[in-house]
Amino acid sequence: MRHHILIPTDFSENAWSAALYALKLYAQEPCTFYFLHAWTFSSGSRTYVSPSYIDSLQDKSKEQLAGLKARAIIESTNSDHIFETIFSLDSLEDAIKFAIEKHKIDQIAMGTKGATGAKEFLLGSNTVTVIDKVRLCPLLLVPNNFEFVSPAQIGFPTDFNRGYGNEIQPIKKLADVHNSKINVLHINGKDKLTDIQNDNLEMLKAFLNDYKHSFNWMPEIGKKEQAIESFIEEKNINILTMINYEHSIIENFIKEPVIKKMGYHSIIPFFVIPHKN
Structure with a gap:
């Protein structure tokens, strides 16, 4: 199966870091990579700008794309x-x-800094993220200058409050690429699950039956994002993946400074999967 991967770029080294990570992540897979540059011109004044000058700026960006x-x-x-x-x-x-x-x-593979990085959306004036704006496919956020390691361990925090369907497929596909182990994390004790949560837990076990996986339980002490950070360190997680449901744990990640900590200064990439109703 051929992967089709979009890499937005502003020609910064951060954007190149994301591209390089994607190249290495799918080094053995058939892929088509699309480098996207959304060109904008902002003039500090209302003075006249000649069309030929605009054309020259656009041509330069097109040359940079070709160079990339x-x-x-x-x-x-x-x-x-x-x-x-x-x-x-x-x-x-x-x-x-x-x-x-x-x-x-x-x-999508994207850096977490720079004009086309996630930071522009996460800390934008409308406080709306690219995660919420673009819900058409998974988004891989790559920390700046991240040194690639084969993702032997995938982290998957979930609350078991919803059933699992097609949104699990990107996690399984990611695991297929490097024969990775999927480490499921629930923040709270197993004995505190509701009947619905237990049903969803069994559903997830069935979905992961053919994959290396584990279920992990951590007490809810402090903020959830702190528990996840500890989980990453304890299990040597290489990629953190989450499903972006409405009103889910990931919303807290967006609203609280955790994306700042785990995204901009993260030790690992963050793979966000949109939930489609």
């Missing part, structure tokens, strides 16, 4: 990796949505 593609081709070790570029005059959000639909993107 050439750099990725050199880095890739797989002849079944294809690289495409997308230059857009739309807003970043609209450009991402259009690219997802046109190119059947199944994952």
Whole structure:
């Protein structure tokens, strides 16, 4: 199965870090990588700007995109990796949505700093995140200068409050790529589960039956994000993955400074899967 991966870029090293991580994560997989640059021009004054000057700036960005593609081709070790570029005059959000639909993107890989990084959305004036804006496919947030290691251990915090369906597939696909173990985390004691939670726990066990996995229980002492940080360290988790339900634990991650800590200064990438009703 060919993966179609979108990599938004502002040509910063942080954006390149995300691209490099994606290249190494899928080094053995057939992939088409799309480098997307959403071009914008902001003038500090209302003075006239000639069309030829605008054209020259756009041409420079297009050249940078071509250079990025050439750099990725050199880095890739797989002849079944294809690289495409997308230059857009739309807003970043609209450009991402259009690219997802046109190119059947199944994952976004994004840095967590820079003009096109997650920080712009997470700390934007409307306090709305790209996680909530773009719910069409999973989003992989990669910390700056992250040194790639094969993700032998995947962390999956969940509250068992909802049943599991297609949103589990991206986690299983990720596990397939590196034969990873899926470490499920529930923050609270197993003996405190409701009947519904127990039913959902059994459902998740069935879904993961053919995969290496474990179920882990941590007491709710302090904030959930602190428990997750401890879990990452104790289990040597390489990628943290979560399902973005409405009114779920991930909303607290967005509203509280934990994304700042775990995203911008994180030791591991963060894989967010949108829940589709």
